[in-house]
Amino acid sequence: MELPFAESWKIKMIEPIRKSTREERETWINEAKNNVFQLKSEQVYIDLITDSGTGAMSDRQWSAMMLGDESYAGASSYYNMKDMITRITGFDYVLPTHQGRAAENVLFSCLIKEGDVCPGNSHFDTTKGHIESRGAIALDCTIDEAKNTQLEIPFKGNVDIKKLEAALKEYGDRIPFIIVTITNNTCGGQPVSMANLRETRILANKYGKRIIFDSARFAENAYFIKTREKGFEKRTIKEICLEIFSYADAMTMSAKKDAIVNMGGFIATNLKEWYDAAKVKGIAYEGFTTYGGMNGRDMNALAIGLDENTEFDNLESRIKQVEYLGKKLDEYGIPYQRPAGGHAIFVDATKVLTHVPREQFPAQTLTVELYLEAGIRGCEIGYILADRDPITRENRFDGLDLLRLAIPRRVYTDNHMNVVAAALKNIYNRRESITKGLKIVWEADLLRHFTVELKKVE
Numbered sequence: 001m002e003l004p005f006a007e008s009w010k011i012k013m014i015e016p017i018r019k020s021t022r023e024e025r026e027t028w029i030n031e032a033k034n035n036v037f038q039l040k041s042e043q044v045y046i047d048l049i050t051d052s053g054t055g056a057m058s059d060r061q062w063s064a065m066m067l068g069d070e071s072y073a074g075a076s077s078y079y080n081m082k083d084m085i086t087r088i089t090g091f092d093y094v095l096p097t098h099q100g101r102a103a104e105n106v107l108f109s110c111l112i113k114e115g116d117v118c119p120g121n122s123h124f125d126t127t128k129g130h131i132e133s134r135g136a137i138a139l140d141c142t143i144d145e146a147k148n149t150q151l152e153i154p155f156k157g158n159v160d161i162k163k164l165e166a167a168l169k170e171y172g173d174r175i176p177f178i179i180v181t182i183t184n185n186t187c188g189g190q191p192v193s194m195a196n197l198r199e200t201r202i203l204a205n206k207y208g209k210r211i212i213f214d215s216a217r218f219a220e221n222a223y224f225i226k227t228r229e230k231g232f233e234k235r236t237i238k239e240i241c242l243e244i245f246s247y248a249d250a251m252t253m254s255a256k257k258d259a260i261v262n263m264g265g266f267i268a269t270n271l272k273e274w275y276d277a278a279k280v281k282g283i284a285y286e287g288f289t290t291y292g293g294m295n296g297r298d299m300n301a302l303a304i305g306l307d308e309n310t311e312f313d314n315l316e317s318r319i320k321q322v323e324y325l326g327k328k329l330d331e332y333g334i335p336y337q338r339p340a341g342g343h344a345i346f347v348d349a350t351k352v353l354t355h356v357p358r359e360q361f362p363a364q365t366l367t368v369e370l371y372l373e374a375g376i377r378g379c380e381i382g383y384i385l386a387d388r389d390p391i392t393r394e395n396r397f398d399g400l401d402l403l404r405l406a407i408p409r410r411v412y413t414d415n416h417m418n419v420v421a422a423a424l425k426n427i428y429n430r431r432e433s434i435t436k437g438l439k440i441v442w443e444a445d446l447l448r449h450f451t452v453e454l455k456k457v458e
C-alpha cells in the first residue's frame, strides 16, 4: 500500500484556542461593526484572516533568536540575513524594513511621481495604496482567465503580455517600473509561470523598463513552477528561485509570509542607484541600513526561515493543506477560485450568495456569516478591498468578490480544516435564505477594508 502524505515536521509547542456561542459572536460582530478586523483575537476560534506573520517558527528559528545581535550598526544578524537573501535571490544590496508595505513605501518614494502608471498583475492592496496615494495609477494587466474562478489552469496569476505591451506603448515615459506579484495574492494566491516572468523581462528590456517583484510568496510560486511547469521537475526550489529573481531588477518582500517570521521585510536589488536612493529614505522612515525597523533576533529568524522555506518538503506540507481544504469544499460543491492557490482558498462569494446584490457586498456578508456560524475568521478580498476609483470615487465592481481563507504556515491541523469546510457547508445549504447584505456607514479614503464600518441591510 502506498503510504499517505504527512507533514515534514512534528509539533513541539501548542497554543490553546477557544470556542464561543452564537450569542456571544452576535454581540462581538455587532460591536466590531461587521468588520472582522475589529474583533479581538480571543473572540475567534479558527483564525484564517491572514497567513501573514501568523506562522509557527521552527526550533532552529527560535534558537537563532537567542543569538540576535542588537547592535545599532553592523549587526551580525543583518549580515546573516543579507547573506541568505543573496544566496537565494542573487541580489547583493539588501535593505531591511519592518514589513512588506514599508519596503513599498521606501522604494516607491524614490521611484514614483504623480501621473505615473505602474502596470502589474493584480497589485496587492498596500501596493496599490502606495501607488495611488502618490497620485499614480496601478494598472492591472492580469490575464482575463483569472476572473473565471471555475477555470482550471496552472498559472492563473500570469501577466497578460499583450495588455502589458499596450500599456508600455500608451504610457511610455510615465511608467517607472513594472511590478509582478508572486504568487498573485489578490487573484487567489495563483502562481506566475517562469515562462511568463521571462517574457515580461524580454518585453521590459524592449521598452527599457525596470521590473520589481512583489515577492511575499515567491517560494510558494517556485513550488508551483517545480510541480506544474515542464522542465523544472528536477530543479531544486533554491535553483528555481535564483532563476525567478534573475528576471527582476529589485524585490520588495513581506517576510511575514514565505520567510515565516512574525514581523519583517526588505528591499533587495543589484541596482546600486536604487539602493543608494532607498537607503536614504529607509533611514528616515525605518531606521539605519542594517536594521531598518527589525530586531537583530528577527533578522536571524528571517535568515533561517528563508532557508527552511525554500526546501521542497516544507512547501509541500503547506500547499497540500491548502489543497486539502479545497478538496473538502469540492465534496460539498462550494465554488472557489480554482485550482487551490498557494496560501489560501478563495471562496467565490458571488456564486454562493447569489441573492445578495453586489452593492451589498456578498463576500463581506459571507465573511460575517462564517464568523457567526463557527467563530472562523476569514477576510474579504473583494469589492470593499478594491476601494473606490481614485478619480470617479465610485465603488469598483469589476474584479472578483472573494472570501479568503488564508492558512497560517505550520499552525492548524487538517481537523481544523474539516471544521472550516463543515461550517461553510452549513451556510451553503441555507444560501437561498440569505438575501440581504451589508451597507457601509463609515469608510476611509484608502485601504478602507481594515477600518470600514458596516450595517446589516434591513
Ligand SMILES: Cc1ncc(COP(=O)(O)O)c(C=O)c1O
Binding pocket: 052, 099, 100, 101, 102, 124, 126, 127, 181, 185, 214, 216, 217, 253, 254, 255, 256, 264, 265
Ligand atoms: C502580495 C503582498 N504584497 C505585499 C504585502 C504587504 O506586506 P505587509 O503586510 O508585510 O506589509 C502583502 C501582505 O499581505 C501581500 O500579500
